[in-house]
Amino acid sequence: MEEGGARMGLKDVLPGGGTSSVTGGMFGDGSPTFLTSKIDWIINWSRRNSLWPMPFGTACCAIEMMASAASNYDLARFGMERMSFSPRQADVLICAGRVPYKLAPVLRRIWDQMPQPKWCVSMGACASSGGVFDVYSMVQGIDTIIPVDVYVPGCPPRPEGLIYGLMMIQEKIREESLSRHFEHRAEDPSSVARPHANDAQVVGLTGPFGNSTQQEELSNKEPGAREEFPEELLP
Amino acid sequence: MLDETKTGLDAVEGGPQLSEKSTDSSGGKMDDPDGHPSVIALFSQFGDAVSGHRVFAGTQHVVWIDSARNLEILSWLREQQDHQYDMISDITAVDYGAGRPIEVVYQLFSTVHKRALRVRCKLPLDGLEIDSIVELWSAANWLEREVYDLFGVTFRKHPDLRRILMPHDYEEGHPLRKDFPLRGRFSRAEQTRRALDQSVEHSYIAEEMDLGRDPQQATPIIGTKDRDE
Numbered sequence: 517m518e519e520g521g522a523r524m525g526l527k528d529v530l531p532g533g534g535t536s537s538v539t540g541g542m543f544g545d546g547s548p549t550f551l552t553s554k555i556d557w558i559i560n561w562s563r564r565n566s567l568w569p570m571p572f573g574t575a576c577c578a579i580e581m582m583a584s585a586a587s588n589y590d591l592a593r594f595g596m597e598r599m600s601f602s603p604r605q606a607d608v609l610i611c612a613g614r615v616p617y618k619l620a621p622v623l624r625r626i627w628d629q630m631p632q633p634k635w636c637v638s639m640g641a642c643a644s645s646g647g648v649f650d651v652y653s654m655v656q657g658i659d660t661i662i663p664v665d666v667y668v669p670g671c672p673p674r675p676e677g678l679i680y681g682l683m684m685i686q687e688k689i690r691e692e693s694l695s696r697h698f699e700h701r702a703e704d705p706s707s708v709a710r711p712h713a714n715d716a717q718v719v720g721l722t723g724p725f726g727n728s729t730q731q732e733e734l735s736n737k738e739p740g741a742r743e744e745f746p747e748e749l750l751p
Numbered sequence: 752m753l754d755e756t757k758t759g760l761d762a763v764e765g766g767p768q769l770s771e772k773s774t775d776s777s778g779g780k781m782d783d784p785d786g787h788p789s790v791i792a793l794f795s796q797f798g799d800a801v802s803g804h805r806v807f808a809g810t811q812h813v814v815w816i817d818s819a820r821n822l823e824i825l826s827w828l829r830e831q832q833d834h835q836y837d838m839i840s841d842i843t844a845v846d847y848g849a850g851r852p853i854e855v856v857y858q859l860f861s862t863v864h865k866r867a868l869r870v871r872c873k874l875p876l877d878g879l880e881i882d883s884i885v886e887l888w889s890a891a892n893w894l895e896r897e898v899y900d901l902f903g904v905t906f907r908k909h910p911d912l913r914r915i916l917m918p919h920d921y922e923e924g925h926p927l928r929k930d931f932p933l934r935g936r937f938s939r940a941e942q943t944r945r946a947l948d949q950s951v952e953h954s955y956i957a958e959e960m961d962l963g964r965d966p967q968q969a970t971p972i973i974g975t976k977d978r979d980e
């Protein structure tokens with residue numbers, strides 16, 4: 517470490533009396549120092565109290581999301597002062613509602629357009645797991661498309677639920693540290709516009725949850741087999 | 752033994768019941784066409800091409816017509832002074848499964864005479880083709896695209912027969928057919944990969960992309976982002 521550098525006087529004194537040979541500078545790898553921990557506190561405080569959500573509302577969950585932003589629940593109390601309708605100026609992606617496969621590349625592109633640091637809330641059953649829509653057209657959980665930080669259960673969740681989920685994001689930010697910035701914000705550049713999960717993970721995440729397809733498999737029936745339809749039920 | 756007098760929740764143990772007793776398919780059964788002048792006129796004008804008539808829910812008259820003459824009959828219904836079905840409320844289709852023909856349904860309404868009529872055409876599964884009626888009602892354009900997308904019915908002479916709801920490069924078939932598996936033909940992993948491979952811009956033709964722009968500045972879409980290029 518250079519004499520007169522920014523970390524002069526902040527050398528980590530080892531038990532043996534020597535000094536560590538930490539390289540990488542103030543914000544690089546290595547244990548957080550006094551200075552970085554204080555900067556962490558300030559930066560995390562400002563980040564978590566000025567989160568701008570990017571609303572990606574596609575269904576009834578979006579109605580609850582609007583209700584949480586309205587005066588009765590007032591998300592602005594927590595620093596979500598402004599719903600940012602452009603991804604470039606957003607910090608939190610709130611995916612509220614079901615996402616069909618045709619919309620998947622749009623969701624992925626919006627996530628790719630958001631600058632770091634960014635977080636994602638999956639709001640409601642459909643965004644988190646596909647919900648009751650275990651069909652050919654529906655993404656079975658947006659965590660197959662983009663990384664998700666907080667899942668809010670419910671169908672739809674009440675505004676309290678969404679606010680609690682966003683407060684969990686704030687708690688997550690509180691634990692972050694600049695010295696581990698690249699670890700927290702790690703995202704493979706080659707994963708842009710690619711599924712977040714690999715094939716095995718997608719199959720594991722999207723397995724049937726007791727729906728009719730599974731029942732057909734359990735009864736050894738070929739899925740999608742033509743069924744005899746009683747003639748008298750025809751018009 | 753089912754008690755015939757039980758109704759509503761009391762009859763649940765009896766299982767699903769038919770709301771209407773129907774004894775026959777559309778083929779030969781004729782309800783009384785009285786009360787609907789268009790049905791009477793259809794029978795007198797196109798006697799051999801009209802194969803059935805039923806009344807549903809009290810007032811909804813349904814006629815089955817020959818699918819080869821749908822353009823002629825619907826055009827007659829639209830143009831005749833006494834009928835003037837100037838609005839196409841809906842075009843849809845029904846797959847009854849078990850190899851039965853798919854039925855294309857035209858829901859007509861006359862704003863002049865305040866009268867509704869439902870016209871159905873049966874199409875065998877190996878001959879899913881019918882004449883397009885876009886030249887009669889331009890509103891039929893997207894409705895026929897929807898039927899084509901979800902049932903695979905080809906509309907002859909349709910000006911722009913493309914998929915409308917499913918992605919443009921969807922290769923799993925036509926989802927509302929009875930032989931289509933509920934969760935699609937490909938694995939979820941394959942579906943996810945294909946979904947993210949689609950280029951959003953390619954779902955629209957250049958004219959559609961220009962709809963939301965200033966006509967003065969409308970330019971053809973060139974060099975839009977495509978990851979693989």
